[in-house]
Amino acid sequence: MIRIGQGFDVHEWADNRPCIIGGIEIPFERGLIGHSDADVLLHTITDACLGAIGEGDIGRHFPDTDPAYKDADSQVLLKEVWKMVKARGYELGNVDCTIIAQAPKMAPYIEDIRNNVARLLESSVEDVNVKATTTERLGFTGREEGIAALAVILLRKTEG
Ligand SMILES: Nc1ccn([C@@H]2O[C@H](COP(=O)(O)O)[C@@H](O)[C@H]2O)c(=O)n1
Numbered sequence: 350m351i352r353i354g355q356g357f358d359v360h361e362w363a364d365n366r367p368c369i370i371g372g373i374e375i376p377f378e379r380g381l382i383g384h385s386d387a388d389v390l391l392h393t394i395t396d397a398c399l400g401a402i403g404e405g406d407i408g409r410h411f412p413d414t415d416p417a418y419k420d421a422d423s424q425v426l427l428k429e430v431w432k433m434v435k436a437r438g439y440e441l442g443n444v445d446c447t448i449i450a451q452a453p454k455m456a457p458y459i460e461d462i463r464n465n466v467a468r469l470l471e472s473s474v475e476d477v478n479v480k481a482t483t484t485e486r487l488g489f490t491g492r493e494e495g496i497a498a499l500a501v502i503l504l505r506k507t508e509g
């Protein structure tokens with residue numbers, strides 16, 4: 350049995366915030382705003398996992414009104430959701446993600462992010478793909494007001 354899930358998230362840029370994407374701190378003049386650490390990519394993957402198992406979305410499980418999640422490490426949130434995935438008897442088939450950002454240039458950090466996502470999903474790095482695109486300066490990402498991320502995940506029932 351296989352299940353598919355998709356995720357999408359947006360966070361706004363701000364000064365004096367760390368830029369954390371995929372659990373990796375990226376040297377950049379700005380960072381992302383959120384109730385948590387605002388890791389747009391990990392939120393997207395978390396939502397894709399929840400979608401695949403029919404469990405709603407990240408805000409339902411980790412409300413942005415709950416002080417427990419103030420400045421939360423999004424890696425911890427994804428790990429919690431991954432436990433739910435495993436408890437239902439699923440493992441990763443593959444996950445494919447896109448970071449939509451005019452800046453920073455993501456290419457130097459993509460492999461580190463990919464390895465970190467594979468670690469969080471207890472999976473092989475070959476089953477994780479992370480890519481980036483600009484929007485050619487168009488729209489809110491192009492104006493560098495914020496960034497967005499998309500993910501599609503395939504889960505499969507573990508054998509036995
Ligand atoms: N924030 C980004 C955006 C893009 N890249 C890399 O550049 C390539 C070309 O981007 P276009 O938006 O012009 O298609 C893209 O394929 C990525 O490899 C990046 O590193 N960081």
Ligand SMILES: C[C@@]1(CO)OP(=O)(O)OP(=O)(O)OC[C@H]1O
Binds near residue numbers: 407
């Ligand atoms: C992660 C949570 C919880 O801290 O907060 P934010 O960092 O604001 O992120 P968002 O992507 O808006 O979604 C879910 C939230 O509940």
